[in-house]
Amino acid sequence: MTGVLDTVNQRTQLVGQNRLELLTFRLMGRQRYGINVFKVKEVLQCPKLTSMPNLNPLVKGIAHIRGQTISVIDLSLAIGGRPTTDIEKCFVVISEFNRTIQGFLVSSVERIINMHWESILPPPDGAGKANYLTAVTNIDNELVEILDVEKILAEIAPVDESMDSTIGEEIAQAQAEKEVVRRILIADDSTVARKQVQRAIESIGFEVVAAKDGKEAYRLLQEMAAKGKISDQISLVISDIEMPEMDGYTLTAEIRRNPDLKDLYVILHSSLSGVFNQAMVERVGANSFIAKFNPDELGNAVKTALTV
Known part of the structure; x- marks a missing residue:
């Protein structure tokens, strides 16, 4: 596992035309999920989380990481699944996108896979509008769901959409x-x-x-x-x-x-x-x-x- 985490931290600075590197992980179940490595700053064993009053119910707690205070979101709960348990055995994916930094609590982190964007497909039509997917792909004959983390973040911390x-x-x-x-x-x-x-x-x-x-x-x-x-x-x-x-x-x-x-x-x-x-x-x-x-x-x- 340490090798996977080290690889994430090193390769978030890479870029390849028309390709992506997908970090795969699991939540509270067998389903496999993915996130673009370019949205990932770091992956680490879940640190001690501090609870604060009036936190959004989807935020598991606050972590102090490398001089920053970061909200840690229970990703399983955020997409409508079961709350994450055994937090001390879990991992936090520190992500940066949409001008913000946040942590996503996941049950396990697997590996990075280099893929061509043509292999990444839109969600099936039957997925419905309430799903949290932007795309799906097949890895090792297993469906991998790529989560719409922008949607998750917008539900927790809505942005001002008004224009001057x-x-x-x-x-x-x-x-x-x-x-x-x-x-x-x-x-x-x-x-x-x-x-x-x-x-x-x-x-x-x-x-x-x-x-x-x-x-x-x-x-x-x-x-x-x-x-x-x-x-x-x-x-x-x-x-x-x-x-x-x-x-x-x-x-x-x-x-x-x-x-x-x-x-x-x-x-x-x-x-x-x-x-x-x-x-x-x-x-x-x-x-x-x-x-x-x-x-x-x-x-x-x-x-x-x-x-x-």
Whole structure:
């Protein structure tokens, strides 16, 4: 187990185009789950947890780790399962995404698996809207569920989705001056994240075309291009990076390779952050990158796209 933890800590700094490294773990049962290693800062044996008044019921306690105070979320309970027991035998996955750091309490940690995004598939249609999955995959003939940790975090600590009204006014002025199409395509596999972006974009007067992953987004763009000039139908694309079947990097690269789509303005909008994102943004030809989720930053990125 120590080897697995050491590997996680070393490899969270790596990046591979159109591939991901999945950390697999189990909760209170036999089902196997996964999380992208790039969201993981560290994995450690569960430390002593401190209970505090008025904590969210899904938060098992507070841990003091490397000079930081971190909330530890009972991941099994958060997705509707049984509360985690035998905490002293459990592990905490310290994660960083959406500009926050938190710990997820898990029963056991297994290993890291390097996979191609094409092997990561959307949840089955019968999973329902209440599930906590962004994707599924098959490893060693066993179904692995990739959890929508953004949805879990949003339920525990909702974010302010309102946008500064002056940004909307400035965008309206830019639209009037350039007569841009009031329509934007967004792609995100997280239902919560997709709705957050959609509400923010609609609040500044745009229609939204929504796709649940890069493959669906590219298909929609191809269908639009077949009908006529793409710039007459949408003004830009806002895409997540981590998505099943086709990630945001690959989507951007495909857009740049397609003569009918190559001039589209593309904003990559991800829960991940760091230097490697900026490097990949330049490599695939995206116009900009912003970290989730700040509605004002998103609005300003749209304003920039409309004024270039």
